[in-house]
Every structure is written in C-alpha cells, then in structure tokens.
Amino acid sequence: MALTKHLYVKYDGDVGEARRLASALCRDLDFDELRIGQAALMVTELATNLARHTHGVGGELVFSPVQQAGETGIDLLSLDQGPGIDNISLCLRDGHSTAGTLGKGLGRIQQLSSVFDISSIPGQGTVLFSRLWKKLPPPSAFTVGGVCLPVNGEQACGDAWAMKQGPDSMLFMLADGLGHGPDAAAASELAVTTFKNNTSCNPENLVQLIHSALHGTRGAAVAVAEVSPQERLVRYVGVGNISGLMLTQETTKHLVSLHGTAGGDVRKTQTFTYPWSDETLLVLHSDGLATHWSLKNYPGLAFKHPALIAGVLFRNHQRLRDDSTVVVIKTSGSMS
Ligand SMILES: [Mn+2]
CATH class of the missing domain: 3.60.40.10 (PPM-type phosphatase domain)
Incomplete structure (x- = not known):
C-alpha cells in the first residue's frame, strides 16, 4: 500500500527532499512520467515558497494517495502558519509576477491541478490543496x-x-x-x-x-x-x-x-x-x-x-x- 508522505520545510535544502518524496509516491501509484514531472514541479514551487516566504516559520507538506470510484490520485497539501498572502486572486492570475512573495508559482500549480483550493488568512497562515488524478473519476455528489x-x-x-x-x-x-x-x-x-x-x-x-x-x-x-x-x-x-x-x-x-x-x-x-x-x-x-x-x-x-x-x-x-x-x-x- 502506498504510504502518505509528510515533511517539514524550512530551508532551501529541504526542497529536494520534498520533490523526491512526491515523485516516490507518484511512482508507487504508477503515475506516468509526465504526471510525475508535473507533481515534482508543483511540489518544488510549494516547498520553495515555504522555505523563502514564510518569514522563517516554514511549514509542512503532506502527500496522500486518494481513491474515488476506482480511480487513483494524489493529494498535495501545503500547510503553514506564516504571514499569509495579501491578494490570492492576483497571485493566481496567469503570468502575474509575484517574485519575492508566498504567491510565487500559484497560477502554475492551479493550472496543473485536477482540483485546487487555497485559504490564506493574514497572520494565521496559508493552506493550499491540489489533487492530481491519473484519470478523472466520474462525477460524484x-x-x-x-x-x-x-x-x-x-x-x-x-x-x-x-x-x-x-x-x-x-x-x-x-x-x-x-x-x-x-x-x-x-x-x-x-x-x-x-x-x-x-x-x-x-x-x-x-x-x-x-x-x-x-x-x-x-x-x-x-x-x-x-x-x-x-x-x-x-x-x-x-x-x-x-x-x-x-x-x-x-x-x-x-x-x-x-x-x-x-x-x-x-x-x-x-x-x-x-x-x-x-x-x-x-x-x-x-x-x-x-x-x-x-x-x-x-x-x-x-x-x-x-x-x-x-x-x-x-x-x-x-x-x-x-x-x-x-x-x-x-x-x-x-x-x-
Ligand atoms: Mn489514537
């Protein structure tokens, strides 16, 4: 059984481990190379944001296998209690440059996600969720x-x-x-x-x-x-x-x-x-x-x-x- 992966990210040096763990889970679940590459890219962005833009607080990443109607996917969660993001919609806008803030790369992560959601409250931190399906399951209530x-x-x-x-x-x-x-x-x-x-x-x-x-x-x-x-x-x-x-x-x-x-x-x-x-x-x-x-x-x-x-x-x-x-x-x- 593929196991959930969990790690704390505080420094740039933690980014490689995050990418490695996400890729390993995708391989356990038999994702194709394209999807593994996309997951690795997304996790690199998430981990880099945690290392560089949480005012030194860092955060945690959780990668979980998920199943629905026989289809397999992976859930990526990024959890921090850093400063939060001022303007999420601006960060998500395609092509918007937010270098130097926690919002860097969010638009790209959203584009690659099958399901995406984010919540950020100034002073309480940010939670980002992304789900990647190998193949989309049928609609469910x-x-x-x-x-x-x-x-x-x-x-x-x-x-x-x-x-x-x-x-x-x-x-x-x-x-x-x-x-x-x-x-x-x-x-x-x-x-x-x-x-x-x-x-x-x-x-x-x-x-x-x-x-x-x-x-x-x-x-x-x-x-x-x-x-x-x-x-x-x-x-x-x-x-x-x-x-x-x-x-x-x-x-x-x-x-x-x-x-x-x-x-x-x-x-x-x-x-x-x-x-x-x-x-x-x-x-x-x-x-x-x-x-x-x-x-x-x-x-x-x-x-x-x-x-x-x-x-x-x-x-x-x-x-x-x-x-x-x-x-x-x-x-x-x-x-x-
Ligand atoms: Mn118990």
Whole structure:
C-alpha cells in the first residue's frame, strides 16, 4: 500500500527532499512520467515558497494517495502558519509576477491541478490543496478529503480510514488501533479490509463484523458513518474514542459513540440517525486531534474543499503524541 508522505520545510535544502518524496509516491501509484514531472514541479514551487516566504516559520507538506470510484490520485497539501498572502486572486492570475512573495508559482500549480483550493488568512497562515488524478473519476455528489499520519518517528500509522459506495449512499470508516506503531496499524488495516471486502452496507452490521475480525489483534476504536443524500440522513455507529461531528458554519453536533474497543470489549452497538443537508459537513477524527475546536474561528472555511478543511484542522489541532486522522465529507445536490 502506498504510504502518505509528510515533511517539514524550512530551508532551501529541504526542497529536494520534498520533490523526491512526491515523485516516490507518484511512482508507487504508477503515475506516468509526465504526471510525475508535473507533481515534482508543483511540489518544488510549494516547498520553495515555504522555505523563502514564510518569514522563517516554514511549514509542512503532506502527500496522500486518494481513491474515488476506482480511480487513483494524489493529494498535495501545503500547510503553514506564516504571514499569509495579501491578494490570492492576483497571485493566481496567469503570468502575474509575484517574485519575492508566498504567491510565487500559484497560477502554475492551479493550472496543473485536477482540483485546487487555497485559504490564506493574514497572520494565521496559508493552506493550499491540489489533487492530481491519473484519470478523472466520474462525477460524484460527494467531495471528500482527509489527512492520516503516524505520530513523529513511526513509519506505520495506527489510524486508517476508508470509504465505499452503497446502493444509494456512501459509507465512511475510521479506525484508531490502540496505541501506535505496527500492532496498531495491523488492527486498523484489518478494519479497513473488513469494511471494504464485506458486501454489507449497514453501519451497525459493519461495526460488528469489524469487532469479530479484530479479535486477537490489539483492538481499535472504530466508527462507521453512512451518508444518504436521498434520505437526507446520516446513520452513525461508533465504538470507542472516535470523534464524529456534523457542522455548519454556526452549529456543531457531536455524534454519539458507545464505550468499548472493537476486537476487545463491546457490550453494545447502536445506530444513531441524524438529519443531513448539502450545507452540512461531516468530520470524523481520531484522538490524535484535540477535541475543542470550532469552525467559528475560521471564517469561510466551511465553504472550502474538504481536503483543505482537513488540512487546517490537522495543522492547528494535531496533538503530536499520537497518530492523527481527520476526514471531512460534503455533498452537493448538483454533481461536482
Ligand atoms: Mn489514537
């Protein structure tokens, strides 16, 4: 399985490593040479901006494999808490020279991206998201993005997430293997294969199947959410410490998980149902992210691409002591 890459960029000397990691992920995913070259060029621009134009603060880059309807892509996230960009639209304008600012090369990155979004708030920093598909997937009512990274110093990630299409809905699963490291990763990866390979699309049934499958592993906190735009509702089943939230710019609703550990002690599972609309965001995150955050502190963020929202939440609320995962889900009545 291709692994997510993550690095901090502060100096010009870090740019080569960023380019190398992005190229390696593209090769893992079997991208052609043209696309690998484009990804390397984009990452060189992003890393150079972080090294030269964040007033010495630097930033981090995350390169994640992404799948939708059988198609494969790569998500590039650039996260910094530098000075921000004064005039993004000017920086994006074709041919505009912004040498000496963080906006350098943004127009080029946008042109090469299949999906592109950026958020920059003066004093809070900049988050840039770019998705490159090998081949464009068919249109979907769902837009989804996530960050899933091991705690510093670990190669294996004890968190894992997955999505799969149901007959009239989309299902999402997040698992946090107890502790971290390879044994935690084994538990959460088994949760993913159980979720994906079983034909069931019933969240409670899936959580019970995962509970059975994880017997003999270290165990995991697990949540499964089924989002049904037609029925305008979400069915949610959680066991253990996974945070599920439904948000609008003004409101936050915490979804109910019951105590227990999949593969260990589960006394009871229960399906909770919540109303859904195209204005709602669903956020699932592991306890590698702090719980006390609010979209109210990020004006306009709710309207951004889910991958960019996940990037901001990860940048500002990762706990650094544990694997961190945040997944953000939106629907649009019109296909996007
Ligand atoms: Mn954890």
